Amino acid sequence: TYVVSASVTNATGRIENLKEYVAVTLGWVCACSILDGYGGWNQKGCWTYNSSNDYTTCLCDHMTHFGVLLDVSRTPIDEKNERILTLITYMGCGVSSCFLGITVLTYTLLEKLRRDYPSKILLNLSLALLGLNLVFLLNSWISSFGIHGLCIAVAVTLHYFLLTSFTWMGLGAVNMYFALVKVFNVYVPSYILKFCLLGWGIPLIICGLVVAIKRDAYGMNTMSDSQITLDDSEMFCWVQNDVVFYVSVVSYIAFILLCNGSIFLVVLIQIRNMQVNQPAGTRSGILKDLRAVVSLTFLLGLTWSVAFLAWGPVKVFFLYLFSILNSLQGFFIFVFHCLMKENVCKQWRIHLCCGAFKLQEYSEWSQTATVVPKHKPNPPNTFPFMASVRSIKSNSTQSSTVSSESSQRQMTITRPDLGKTLPI
Incomplete structure (x- = not known):
């Protein structure tokens, strides 16, 4: 023809x-x-x-570049940059999936690492991000079958894990606020259980409403019977309806990022005030503080805010920055919260190493906690470290006693060690 x-x-x-x-x-x-x-x-x-x-x-x-799930502008880019961005996204998600899997296994199998709330929140966040990366990697292959119902199921699952990841990032920020700002004033029964209901339940409700009200909002960019390759980047099941996309994806994520950014600033101010009140000899170095700030940035998902800057002539630059930072988010979480965390490395050496590298079983609190007078011992889980928010019922006498002892001994509670004790 x-x-x-x-x-x-x-x-x-x-x-x-x-x-x-x-x-x-x-x-x-x-x-x-x-x-x-x-x-x-x-x-x-x-x-x-x-x-x-x-x-x-x-x-x-x-069509829009599918590799950026949060492409707010939803405008096309040239084919060369699209192929490069697709390759970067696939490679980054593959690397993140591997290291997120190691993180999940580490915190699941080593019980001593998940005794506090931050570690449990980190475990749930890692599970959500792992699900997001795996569904993203399989999306193009599944969409190549051209089955409409299967495509909708994949798009809903991808949407769910994206919202779940951000919900747990938000809950991590809330826990951090409780730990650093309201150390003694908050008691929440069944704390982690309620967090799990929120973290996994709210995204389920949102996706369920979209399916019930407008199921055809999910779909494939194009329907083609050709073999899927990186060049066929349009073969992708995702939210196609612009109204649903901006309401259930962009607005939700923007709200979480706004809250996380605000809490992030409050935490930095709180830490700065603690550092000023510390004796000169006990202050940590600039590199250690910088490492903590970068760690929190990835943990709270603040790098996703780059997507909101991808407009106009700088769109391609910020898309590259977005794809690199966020596809590797799982890898950075592993680096900062496994590889660079002292208690995790010790548990690895105890359970995984042999010979000269193997460590014997040790008493965690005898090495990490500040010495407490024998006549008034504090259980590990009730000691008011900034690392977690335990649901501890305490009366005013107990609280005032702890505060008094803390002020007399100039303990490390006046400023948390960001590399070890910050929430999550």
Whole structure:
């Protein structure tokens, strides 16, 4: 058959971002496809608008880059950058999946590491991010089957794990606020159980409402029977409806990031005030504080805010920054909360190493806690470290006693060791 094409004289770049779709009416029944530049055909950016026995009308446009799940502008980019971004995203998600798996196994199998609330929150966050990365990696392969119901299921699952990840980031920030700002004033029974209901339940409600109200909001960018490759990046099941995307994805994530950013600033101010009140000899170095700040930045998901800056002429730059930082979020969590955490490394040496590298079983609190007078011992879980918020019922006498003893001994509670004791 004939090939229908169009060109614009003296055009200096790609024709895109059109206010109206280009309509091509062909005088026979056919499939709407375009030349992909590699000698083949695909349906990227074109779909059948109307068809009869005599003619077919196609509408053509460019689709968004699927590798950025939070592409707020939802405008196309050139094919070269799209392929590079796709490759970066796949590689980053693959690396993160491996190290998130190690993190989950470490905190699941080594019971001593998950005795406090921050470690339990970290475990749930790692599970959510692991699910997000795995579904993302399998999405293109599953979508290549072209099964509409399966595509919707994958898109819903991806949506769920994305919201779950951000919900746990938000809960981690809330726990941090309780630990650093309201150390003695908060008692929440069944603390972690309620966090789990919120962390896994709220995203389930949101996704359930979308499925019940507008199930066709989920779908595939294009439906093609061609073999999936990195060049076929349009084969991806995700939220296609713009209204649903901005309401259930962008607004929710923006709210979490706004709250996390505010708590992050409050925590930095609180730590700064503690550092000023400390004796000069006990203050930590700049590199240690910087490491703690970077750790919290990835833990609270603040790097995802880069997506809101990807507009206009700087869009491609921020998309690269977004893809690199956020696809490797799981890897950075492993580095800061496993590899660089002293108690985790000790547990690895105790249970995994042999010979000269193996450590014998040790008493954790005898090495890490400040010495307490024998006549008034404090149980490990009730000692008011900044590392966690235990649901401890204490009367005013007990609280005042702890505070008095802390002030007399100039204990490390006046400023937490960010590398070891910050929440999560």
